[in-house]
Amino acid sequence: MNGKTDQPGPLARILSSQVRAEVFRLLFGLSESEFHSREIQRRSGLAFGTVRQDLKKLEQIGLVKARRAGNRVYYRADRGHPLYKDIHSLVLKTAGLAEVLKRSLSVDGVQVAFVFGSVAQGKEGAESDVDLMVIGDLGRFELSAHVA
Template structure:
């Protein structure tokens, strides 16, 4: 999937913007901060922001003298782009290969850079529940080879998670799996 997206979208800046805004729909950014985050010129980022905004994929809102961008959740392609970005990163494989085989997983969250839409190469995965940590490590190593990214895991029990819940909410952690949601399917 990674190579395919690189062939379909030749602008590296556009790919970075899609990752930023469509991996976590809560992500927001403005021109200068995005240029700094991506290590790109403000002009390169501006051109791509304008294109994505004109296409209706991003929304722009003035906050004082700063124009702030975010994904347009109402766009017909929002869910499709969100799923493509997850596949590009490899989160779909991570969920399939690791979480479903671990046992008593109540909740799984992506935190850190990926939750902010930054493809840093390290995925921070928080798992809530009782799991075999040795088995988890073996699965993580296999998935890392598949998705070409490192995975850092943190396993918490329910009580530990409750103590940290507020921090995860403030950091806009991305829920990638929930036992409650799976049970509803």
């Protein structure tokens, strides 16, 4: 699924960067997965060079961690960074939980997905988690690669 749109969303307008907004959406959204730089480029629909450059900047300032495996570099959000919770919250508020879930779960094998619990009831607090039911043919490991 290509996350690129003609009009920049609220996060891109806040950050003044569509590239940074897409990187944040993928790394600071719901997934705790790490992504190869080409996967980030593919999912965002943006130019590889600009995605790679932005990832390097985010690694330098400590917002993302990089893991090298051979000639590949995998990136993930640094959940221990002091700004992680704020950026995560900003991504969910600007992209919207429904949009983040839709993008994360638009994969073969997912038939139905829905949120339940405090978030579904509109009673969530700052420390609430998201209770998610997924019905389909994906195993737990495969599903966790898309949503954590």
